[in-house]
Structure formats: C-alpha cells, structure tokens
Amino acid sequence: MLTAISDIDGGGALSYDVENGSKIHYWHGLEFEADGKRYYTGFAWFTPTRYGADRQSGRIDPAAKVTLAHATYVADGNNAWTLQGSEPYIGEFGQAEQGNAIDTARKPQTFTTASGRVLLALPTRAGTSDAASPAFEMLVFNPHELQGTKERKWTYLGTVPAAAAAPLELVPVDGSDLPALRVKTAGGDNATEYRYDPGHNTYRPISR
Numbered sequence: 006m007l008t009a010i011s012d013i014d015g016g017g018a019l020s021y022d023v024e025n026g027s028k029i030h031y032w033h034g035l036e037f038e039a040d041g042k043r044y045y046t047g048f049a050w051f052t053p054t055r056y057g058a059d060r061q062s063g064r065i066d067p068a069a070k071v072t073l074a075h076a077t078y079v080a081d082g083n084n085a086w087t088l089q090g091s092e093p094y095i096g097e098f099g100q101a102e103q104g105n106a107i108d109t110a111r112k113p114q115t116f117t118t119a120s121g122r123v124l125l126a127l128p129t130r131a132g133t134s135d136a137a138s139p140a141f142e143m144l145v146f147n148p149h150e151l152q153g154t155k156e157r158k159w160t161y162l163g164t165v166p167a168a169a170a171a172p173l174e175l176v177p178v179d180g181s182d183l184p185a186l187r188v189k190t191a192g193g194d195n196a197t198e199y200r201y202d203p204g205h206n207t208y209r210p211i212s213r
Contacts, residue, residue, distance in 0.1 A: 007047075009088055010049055011029045026052075029051050030050050032049050035113065037115060040149070042079055043080040045077070046076070049073075049076075050098075052102045065101055068100065069102045071098065072094055072097055073097065075091060076091040077089045077159070092158060095157055095161050098163075103133070105131045105137075110128075113127050114172060114173055118183060118184070120149075122147050124144075126142070126165075127144065128140075139168060140166050141165045143161070143162040145162060146158060162183075162207050163209075173187070176198075
C-alpha cells in the first residue's frame, strides 16, 4: 500500500525513507462500502522534506505538520482487490512532524451523505505523546467521478476535539451535504457543535 502511494518499494516496512529527507509512515486501514461497491483504503503520512544543514541536524520543528495520503482499492465480484488510485496529498495534520496517533480504544464512525459520499471520523490522540488529548480526524470519500482538478477521492476536513468515551453525534443540516458534529469535550457535560465550512474545507465550531 505504501508503495502505491510513494512509488518507492519499502520491502513491507511500515515506515521508511522516501526522498529529500522525508519519510512515509503507515497510519490506518479501513474497509467500507460506498455507492454499492466495497472499498479498502490505506492511509499514510509523510514527514516534511529536509535539505542541507536542516537535514543533517535532525532538529524537529514543533510547529511542522505532516502530509496525509492514501491508496484506495475496490473489490470486484470475485472479492479480488484492484488499486483504484492513490493521492499523495489530501491535507495536513499533526504537529512536531508527527501524525496524530490512532486511538484503538475507540471505534471509527462513518456516515453516508445524501449525495453518496462517506464521511469518516477516525478517533485519535491529538498532540505529542506526553500531552495528547482525544480527538477525531474528519475525512470524506467521494465515490463518484471527479469533476475538476481540485477534487480528490479523499479529503481531510480537520481535527475535532472530543471526550475520550463519547462518540460523535452526526446531525443533518439543511442545505449541506455534510452533517453537523456534536461532541462532548473532556471534563464537560455540554456538547460543542461543529459545522462544515466550505470556504476553508474544514469543520469549525459554531456559537450557539
């Protein structure tokens, strides 16, 4: 899967050097259905490229995000998987040159929109390991034919803070294909609502 994204054979490793000081890291794999077909997507992230003295020093930039990527496969009638395609850039997330770690104690959530797209909420621990907090990484999959050069099969829609034990509540919104998200934050009983902002292609909290 990582080879399909990076065009470099890593020999089955889950993390390896690619080019210009960057590394690719396996992140998460997901099987799901969309528009009557069965898909499998493997997600990965790239660390920033490094050159010259920066590359030699090994210094970590605490503000640097990583680039999210994927390879997606589709199953045929005989349950054989064929690579549908890969995209080396679908957004940026994380900090200190690390992607937010998947929280295996919580389950991913999916929501099929009216247009047939699939909204995915992946539970993570956002932040560095010594100060990570519960969150969801929001992504959306478009099973239809892409209509323009700016469209992608998968698009990253941002990080949403959450309480560790509380799932997202997905609420339909009039006039929007993507639902609102209601989440309980850690230590509180009140829910915060997030809505999709098409101008910035991300979920944002709203005032209530």
